[in-house]
Amino acid sequence: xQRILVLGAGFAGLWSALGAARELDELGAAGRAEVMVVNAxxxxxxxxxxxxxxxxxxxxxxxxxxxPAGVRWVVGTVQDIDTGARAVEVDEQGARRKLQYDRxxxxxxxxxxxxxxxxLARCAFDVDTYAGARRLEQHLAGLAQRADAPGNWTxxxxxxxxxxxxxxxxxxxxxxxxxxxxxxxxxxxLLADRSPVIAQAMGGAQPVIAQALADLGVETLxxxxxxxxxxxxxxxxxxTRIEAATLVWCGGMRAHPLMEKIPAPRDALGRVPVDExxxxxxxxxxxxxxxxxxxxxxxxxxxxxxxxxGRPMGRYxxxxxxxxxxxxxxxxxxxxxxxxxxxxxxxGAVYTEGRDRKLADQGASAKRTKRLINGQRIYPPRSxxxxxxxxxxxxxxxxxxxxxxxxxxxxRAC
Numbered sequence: 001x002q003r004i005l006v007l008g009a010g011f012a013g014l015w016s017a018l019g020a021a022r023e024l025d026e027l028g029a030a031g032r033a034e035v036m037v038v039n040a041x042x043x044x045x046x047x048x049x050x051x052x053x054x055x056x057x058x059x060x061x062x063x064x065x066x067x068p069a070g071v072r073w074v075v076g077t078v079q080d081i082d083t084g085a086r087a088v089e090v091d092e093q094g095a096r097r098k099l100q101y102d103r104x105x106x107x108x109x110x111x112x113x114x115x116x117x118x119x120l121a122r123c124a125f126d127v128d129t130y131a132g133a134r135r136l137e138q139h140l141a142g143l144a145q146r147a148d149a150p151g152n153w154t155x156x157x158x159x160x161x162x163x164x165x166x167x168x169x170x171x172x173x174x175x176x177x178x179x180x181x182x183x184x185x186x187x188x189x190l191l192a193d194r195s196p197v198i199a200q201a202m203g204g205a206q207p208v209i210a211q212a213l214a215d216l217g218v219e220t221l222x223x224x225x226x227x228x229x230x231x232x233x234x235x236x237x238x239x240t241r242i243e244a245a246t247l248v249w250c251g252g253m254r255a256h257p258l259m260e261k262i263p264a265p266r267d268a269l270g271r272v273p274v275d276e277x278x279x280x281x282x283x284x285x286x287x288x289x290x291x292x293x294x295x296x297x298x299x300x301x302x303x304x305x306x307x308x309x310g311r312p313m314g315r316y317x318x319x320x321x322x323x324x325x326x327x328x329x330x331x332x333x334x335x336x337x338x339x340x341x342x343x344x345x346x347x348g349a350v351y352t353e354g355r356d357r358k359l360a361d362q363g364a365s366a367k368r369t370k371r372l373i374n375g376q377r378i379y380p381p382r383s384x385x386x387x388x389x390x391x392x393x394x395x396x397x398x399x400x401x402x403x404x405x406x407x408x409x410x411x412r413a414c
Contacts, residue, residue, distance in 0.1 A: 069389045
């Protein structure tokens with residue numbers, strides 16, 4: 001029995017595993033090779049929803065989507081990768097073992113970057129993982145029981161990328177609900193970023209985002225970051241002291257550190273380069289998808305760390321790794337569109353098209369599109385039927401998300 005080993009069960013890993021199982025089935029090779037997944041938890045995490053208040057909907061049990069597809073899975077932490085020996089060392093609740101593979105898919109994703117700022121690691125919260133988002137949720141829920149002090153109802157969010165903006169827009173309403181009538185007037189949310197303009201990378205949507213933040217009462221602090229942090233707040237790089245019981249770090253991503261074990265060059269984000277078939281260049285038998293891979297998705301533009309690319313990269317990596325193992329033709333991946341749909345909390349959302357992020361829709365209609373994406377489009381089928389899972393894992397690129405009766409172009413098929 002040959003083995004395709006997939007490391008990670010995020011957007012890229014889950015779909016790599018299902019894509020590989022689907023192709024083996026189509027080739028009539030399911031009895032000659034197995035697909036095995038190693039993941040740190042027993043869940044597929046809808047990571048991009050960790051900024052939301054309801055975290056219960058952000059996890060899908062792996063058994064629910066992998067067992068019906070005939071995919072084996074192991075809960076463990078990957079400790080080492082030896083591509084020469086074709087072996088991966090895994091820690092399963094303190095017990096270490098080596099898993100051999102015939103083909104490997106790297107889908108370990110990315111991690112939030114924590115620079116060596118004094119006090120940051122000890123005092124800051126984040127929503128990078130489900131566990132981190134739960135920790136923040138529990139902290140916020142406990143604010144009402146704390147002794148009243150300056151900054152008790154102040155949250156400083158650092159990093160105005162997509163996650164930082166989405167979280168900042170959610171927090172005023174969440175905090176006021178926790179604070180109640182007695183303290184609602186003390187709620188204060190600040191969003192800081194090194195960029196001289198908040199949401200500068202959002203192109204034509206930037207003025208809309210700025211207006212939404214202002215309407216929601218989010219204070220913006222452009223051109224600054226954290227110099228040092230403690231339990232009561234932070235000192236910024238411009239010398240300002242912010243009293244805040246809650247500091248949330250959203251300061252950028254980097255590929256999983258185990259990519260350093262792969263004998264391939266890495267880009268500035270720590271990603272390994274892959275070709276149009278998702279093969280790691282110069283490393284036989286190894287594929288990569290999602291945030292740990294750098295692909296030229298249309299022959300020119302690099303992939304972006306997002307589920308928008310992680311999901312199709314996973315489908316193609318899974319299909320191709322199984323096809324190569326069985327001597328079947330490979331399929332090149334080509335993605336010729338790019339969109340950004342950014343949640344702006346109670347204000348609504350913005351929908352942009354293209355790498356220059358041309359504004360296509362905004363407000364309530366864009367919010368409906370965002371809800372369609374977050375609540376349906378990015379989830380695997382949960383019917384428990386193998387046929388549904390295999391159909392969803394086909395190596396195809398979906399059309400852009402539809403714009404639902406908004407200010408932009410006519411709605412398009414999902």
